[in-house]
Amino acid sequence: MLKELGRSRGLSLKELLDQSGVSKTAYYHLLAKDSVLPRSIGALAETLGVKASSFLIEENEEDAVRRIGRLTEAIAARHPSLDRDNVRHTLLLLEEEPLERLNRGLTRGRKREKASRDALAAIKAKKQLMKKRKA
Numbered sequence: 001m002l003k004e005l006g007r008s009r010g011l012s013l014k015e016l017l018d019q020s021g022v023s024k025t026a027y028y029h030l031l032a033k034d035s036v037l038p039r040s041i042g043a044l045a046e047t048l049g050v051k052a053s054s055f056l057i058e059e060n061e062e063d064a065v066r067r068i069g070r071l072t073e074a075i076a077a078r079h080p081s082l083d084r085d086n087v088r089h090t091l092l093l094l095e096e097e098p099l100e101r102l103n104r105g106l107t108r109g110r111k112r113e114k115a116s117r118d119a120l121a122a123i124k125a126k127k128q129l130m131k132k133r134k135a
Helices: 002-008 013-020 024-032 038-048 061-078 084-095 098-134
Strands: none
Touching (some): 002 038, 013 024, 013 038, 024 038, 061 084
């Protein structure tokens, strides 16, 4: 993708890398690795006059589920005492933005409190009904 963008702007790969201040080694690391160096991406995007996000390949939901599953299994294999569901849940939460996680946690806490209050009220009502029946 970078080569094509560079060519469309009249730049060879070497010229693009030189103008961006990105070494060939960094470029090939970008191609080979799952994670990238933000400074290099920013420099390449600036040189090409595009947003850095244009280099990102969005993962579809099915691929994300598979990736989370693989990570869950790898972590659980290294740490057999961990609960797989808790590991998966934690990995899913880490995918969310911090404010989304906070909001979800607060909402979840409120739902649990309400569920606990409702359960206690139901138990009390059942006990009172049983007392009435005995009397």
